[in-house]
Amino acid sequence: MRLPKQVRIVEVGPRDGLQNEPQPISTADKLQLIDYLVDAGLTSIEAASFVSPKWVPQMGDATEVMQGVRAHAGVTYSALTPNIKGLQAALAVGVQEVAVFGAASESFTQKNINCSISESLERFAPVVSQAQAAGVKVRAYVSCVMGCPYEGEIAPAKVAEVSDLLYQMGCYEVSLGDTVGVGTPYKTQAMLEAVSARVPMDKLAAHFHDTYGQALVNLYAALNMGVAVIDASVAGLGGCPYAKGAAGNVATEDVVYLLQGLGIETGIDLAKLSTAGAFISQVIGRSSRSKVGLALAASAAH
Amino acid sequence: MRLPKQVRIVEVGPRDGLQNEPQPISTADKLQLIDYLVDAGLTSIEAASFVSPKWVPQMGDATEVMQGVRAHAGVTYSALTPNIKGLQAALAVGVQEVAVFGAASESFTQKNINCSISESLERFAPVVSQAQAAGVKVRAYVSCVMGCPYEGEIAPAKVAEVSDLLYQMGCYEVSLGDTVGVGTPYKTQAMLEAVSARVPMDKLAAHFHDTYGQALVNLYAALNMGVAVIDASVAGLGGCPYAKGAAGNVATEDVVYLLQGLGIETGIDLAKLSTAGAFISQVIGRSSRSKVGLALAASAAH
Numbered sequence: 001m002r003l004p005k006q007v008r009i010v011e012v013g014p015r016d017g018l019q020n021e022p023q024p025i026s027t028a029d030k031l032q033l034i035d036y037l038v039d040a041g042l043t044s045i046e047a048a049s050f051v052s053p054k055w056v057p058q059m060g061d062a063t064e065v066m067q068g069v070r071a072h073a074g075v076t077y078s079a080l081t082p083n084i085k086g087l088q089a090a091l092a093v094g095v096q097e098v099a100v101f102g103a104a105s106e107s108f109t110q111k112n113i114n115c116s117i118s119e120s121l122e123r124f125a126p127v128v129s130q131a132q133a134a135g136v137k138v139r140a141y142v143s144c145v146m147g148c149p150y151e152g153e154i155a156p157a158k159v160a161e162v163s164d165l166l167y168q169m170g171c172y173e174v175s176l177g178d179t180v181g182v183g184t185p186y187k188t189q190a191m192l193e194a195v196s197a198r199v200p201m202d203k204l205a206a207h208f209h210d211t212y213g214q215a216l217v218n219l220y221a222a223l224n225m226g227v228a229v230i231d232a233s234v235a236g237l238g239g240c241p242y243a244k245g246a247a248g249n250v251a252t253e254d255v256v257y258l259l260q261g262l263g264i265e266t267g268i269d270l271a272k273l274s275t276a277g278a279f280i281s282q283v284i285g286r287s288s289r290s291k292v293g294l295a296l297a298a299s300a301a302h
Numbered sequence: 303m304r305l306p307k308q309v310r311i312v313e314v315g316p317r318d319g320l321q322n323e324p325q326p327i328s329t330a331d332k333l334q335l336i337d338y339l340v341d342a343g344l345t346s347i348e349a350a351s352f353v354s355p356k357w358v359p360q361m362g363d364a365t366e367v368m369q370g371v372r373a374h375a376g377v378t379y380s381a382l383t384p385n386i387k388g389l390q391a392a393l394a395v396g397v398q399e400v401a402v403f404g405a406a407s408e409s410f411t412q413k414n415i416n417c418s419i420s421e422s423l424e425r426f427a428p429v430v431s432q433a434q435a436a437g438v439k440v441r442a443y444v445s446c447v448m449g450c451p452y453e454g455e456i457a458p459a460k461v462a463e464v465s466d467l468l469y470q471m472g473c474y475e476v477s478l479g480d481t482v483g484v485g486t487p488y489k490t491q492a493m494l495e496a497v498s499a500r501v502p503m504d505k506l507a508a509h510f511h512d513t514y515g516q517a518l519v520n521l522y523a524a525l526n527m528g529v530a531v532i533d534a535s536v537a538g539l540g541g542c543p544y545a546k547g548a549a550g551n552v553a554t555e556d557v558v559y560l561l562q563g564l565g566i567e568t569g570i571d572l573a574k575l576s577t578a579g580a581f582i583s584q585v586i587g588r589s590s591r592s593k594v595g596l597a598l599a600a601s602a603a604h
Binding site for chain 1 (some may be wrong): 329
């Protein structure tokens, strides 16, 4: 056991969460959510995606969102930029940090962006270099790290290879995504062992989905291996695009409860975070997917 | 790490689950659920509670349920018997195993059954001895092992003391209940260390509620300490009586997924278990609280 003393949470609800919610959310509501999240102590917030609104209408207001967020010392708002066009739009509104989204699965990459993993990396290279030239940090996502909706098992060596190439390309952090939530503690350990042999552990983040309810237990396994950055989505925003009705991102509230119980600092106020979760759940018109959120709301009502 | 090779799951959905569901369920539906559970491979099923229907109307058909369950080699149906009257009714219909329900919290015991812990143990003693005289095994529940809805923190030493007294009384197994789901991995370790110093680990079961989404991670901590019996409730049946709208028992499907991922044998067929969960969710008219159940249903529909 070598649990980290501190963990940085990257809040992905406004982007990865809301892009997988069927309901359209107004820009004002997104900005209100982001304000709540900052108030709760979150310092890394992925706020938008500069992707074609034809493909992801939920993110069609990326420019307005990034123009609307309020500056706070120590708070970084990032945006996904899948290509040069997206990057240019992001740079035009002064985005501080961007992210590229790769995968460790050939079939997923083919179905998602119609090219091989190697071609996808070639496409990311100019996005990363132009962002860096503009003084903007780049984060990398590697999806399907513990399984793929199309080809099933993914070899840890493949995750390590793709992660290393993105890290060598200049990405400052690689977020390892269990996109379909099929991970187990042993798979988590094997995958992290392989990746951390090539990319330093302190440059890795765990981005686990809770589709099969296993996200926290896998995060606990990851924490015990030294991972100290966790992606999460307030209220468990976002579903699973590969299984309609199933859960997506792990809920930030539930992750924070786990970390608090382990004596790990996050700088986050759980009660305020639950307020953020309750707000956005009401906006999208369904109950929170965070068990902590539901329990705290029930206690408050009691 | 000393994970067990095999885990026995005690399915408590028909009792602990359904007694906390507001909707009345017909005896026929309960029996159908139990048939599905047996078909899925469950061998320990808590099927009813011989408690006053004035207090728990959901369990008013305990006699009919216990008369209706079908005998299968290797399958045990048990029932909660809070007092001598309940025990006599259970014995009258040939129940094979009964359970008594204590707590490690003085305030909880006062509010729940209006006496001290010590008085509660005095009341259980004749239930245990008369059951044993009739050749019926007795299981003990100790609730509030990681926190109490009324007094908060509970000392591990108190849990150990109550567990030991129930074990010495003749209960063959002590099920340790995190009744309000406030446990953490560290609390789980501390509690189990204290209890297993007095009651052998192979006589202990973990009965964790998922109110704050932490049940699986706490079960993982318990498994790593050698616990090999887990209580769970199909579809996550049952809510939290102390926080309306919050989750109760951990879902059996999610526990089985965890155990399968750890290479631990349970003898349970996950697909058939999900069928049981889907059936009872439809009966009570809400979606399953098992993430595995939701994900498998979504995949099947896809």
